[in-house]
């Protein structure tokens with residue numbers, strides 16, 4: 001026989017414990033958000049150009065820049081962009097000199113991969129990317145072709161791509177920039193190029209070329225903002241801001257303006 | 270003064286299996302009720318996760334967070350807070366399991382055990398009820414830690430929570446059995462502090478719970494980072510694998526094959542329960 | 553249970569703990585519906601005997617049967633008939649009164665409906681209905697005892713074994729417990745075997761078995777015991793030591809028991825009216841006090857063992873347990 005009084009007595013202790021623990025979860029675990037708010041600005045490190053995420057064009061600044069502005073607006077702070085031309089020039093992120101002292105957010109081609117997660121925390125995903133191929137004419141089979149490889153973005157699986165291309169007997173030429181790749185393809189020294197999907201899409205749109213994602217055996221990744229590990233309070237605020245951007249359609253509008261499929265915000269919390 | 274009510278009425282005989290199941294439920298329920306009414310145990314159940322996650326986790330977090338992109342001492346896909354979170358779940362389970370098991374000593378000394386020993390319950394049923402009860406309470410205490418998931422930035426889907434509960438149940442069963450095995454071997458009881466200091470904390474600290482053995486390093490490299498004796502202790506501590514399995518579910522990070530953890534917990538549960546039962550039959 | 557088979561039968565039962573022979577070839581039978589008392593001082597072996605009967609202790613030799621079932625070979629069948637109240641409290645003090653009874657019913661396989669009904673009846677019997685939802689630890693020790701008696705009846709036991717159910721209780725509570733037992737035997741037609749070291753309690757029993765050092769000294773109805781072994785005993789305390797010594801040597805043949813060395817310790821002498829008269833005539837003005845014990849079970853015990861049956865100091869184990877009960881609660 002469990003009387004009501006007995007049950008209440010038994011579970012009141014448990015309820016108090018659960019309540020206390022729930023209260024604890026509302027304590028701020030760190031100072032990252034309060035620092036941003038105190039400065040009145042959020043600083044973002046981005047590459048000089050990484051279309052369509054970062055273009056350098058004041059009228060169409062790129063998806064990530066527009067998103068960052070919207071997020072900063074939600075946070076009620078200014079956005080300070082710190083362009084970093086080392087990103088994209090150098091494979092080793094250590095040489096980029098991106099530190100906690102320079103910016104709070106790293107954007108412009110950060111993907112959610114094991115490698116990224118090893119160094120950074122991340123905001124919600126807003127689009128998908130992966131390796132894609134771009135060429136003037138559709139290529140049924142890449143076997144035996146000579147392709148330019150542009151691997152600006154850090155975090156995608158370069159080793160996986162290299163072994164995939166090797167298995168397909170592709171002759172790989174590493175190129176340094178989007179212009180080099182476009183010039184190579186246009187000049188005929190390359191049959192086509194392999195690069196990050198959004199970049200490939202932008203290039204294809206610009207030159208009216210053909211593009212296709214590489215087969216599923218090479219993973220696809222979510223595009224995210226990189227955040228410093230341990231900056232939980234800031235991260236939560238950014239996640240909330242993204243949720244709002246998605247809810248009121250601003251996120252979809254920004255992506256559409258650059259011709260990118262919205263993948264829907266994947267909540268990171 | 271004659272009251273018809275006290276006249277004897279024989280009770281219909283029921284199937285022995287049904288009787289054992291009913292008794293199992295009774296003994297299980299007793300354990301759970303006792304634990305719920307033990308305010309001291311509840312205080313431990315809340316203060317441990319708060320101290321470990323809140324104070325230790327937050328306190329050490331700045332030492333483990335990234336400062337320069339591409340540069341960390343250990344390349345690990347989690348924050349320190351996330352890393353110790355599954356271990357704190359295990360810690361709460363450990364304390365509660367062993368605490369429940371230790372009550373065997375009191376049952377033995379204070380006659381409750383005698384009361385069930387003269388019932389139709391088999392020794393196996395009595396022990397199973399006791400261990401299941403203790404394990405249930407331990408899983409509840411482990412789940413209390415899960416409430417802090419948001420705080421520790423551990424995202425959980427309902428499926429992950431279910432999987433975690435399954436692993437927690439296995440761990441709790443094995444640990445409660447371990448507690449009973451130890452309690453059965455103790456003649457005089459000096460207090461729970463002995464258990465805590467001699468069993469729980471040593472097992473916990475050498476289980477890769479508060480620092481990771483980096484999986485990217487080879488055995489030889491690990492021995493460069495940590496002294497060899499510590500590496501050996503961690504490698505041979507079964508709890509290492511249990512916590513690793515839990516970590517796999519809660520923060521998607523495994524140092525070992527998660528199946529090892531499940532296997533270790535199942536094997537430990539069966540073996541320890543068998544030993545406990547063997548001891549118990551001789552009471 | 554066939555009518556020919558006694559409720560409890562014990563044959564040449566022996567049990568040894570190391571060098572202590574706790575039971576020495578004990579044998580007796582308890583008939584159905586009998587109220588049977590096992591009387592003996594602390595350490596006599598009463599608990600040991602009861603533990604063998606309820607199958608939690610194995611005898612070294614001999615056999616014991618509960619309603620014809622061998623306690624060693626068919627413990628389950630034997631236990632089903634038994635309702636047991638242990639000497640040491642065995643309630644779960646964190647459970648309520650009702651929960652304690654319910655747990656017992658579950659563990660003994662009593663179906664839910666009967667359980668509920670039986671709990672109500674038994675709480676009524678021991679007058680604890682109003683306490684059903686109180687935690688057991690809030691009960692007084694007398695109430696705990698009553699609850700344990702109620703509990704032993706939940707599963708429709710035919711034979712009640714009670715180990716010192718009245719120990720440590722005040723006189724009023726003790727009387728109440730005996731009245732429950734009396735009523736139970738009458739209304740439920742059960743067999744009751746109860747141990748005690750309070751001699752005055754066993755007067756109302758059908759038969760009394762006096763046991764000491766693991767041996768049966770006498771077994772009969774209280775009346776027969778008094779008739780056979782009971783003597784009138786004279787207690788003398790003298791004013792000075794020389795008279796004391798004189799009486800001790802002069803009436804050595806009449807000494808009824810050991811006499812303490814202290815000058816104030818009474819001298820116990822077997823007596824009759826003529827002896828009392830003669831003694832008074834000679835020593836009347838040298839006595840400090842004198843008392844005459846009429847034949848009683850007390851004097852029966854005295855004449856059988858040469859010792860008086862009194863409460864003795866608690867043993868070490870009892871003290872440890874009591875300590876744990878007081879201080880160990882929070883660690884449980």
Ligand SMILES: Nc1ncnc2c1ncn2[C@@H]1O[C@H](COP(=O)(O)OP(=O)(O)O)[C@@H](O)[C@H]1O
Pocket residue numbers: 569570572573574592593594595596597598599600601
């Ligand atoms: N577990 C034990 N180990 C050793 N000696 C025991 C144990 N239990 C009882 N004894 C001894 O056996 C004798 C009978 O004890 P017991 O049956 O408890 O007596 P009673 O119940 O009549 O007081 C005592 O001398 C006691 O010291």
Ligand SMILES: [Mg+2]
Pocket residue numbers: 595598599600639715716
């Ligand atoms: Mg005794």
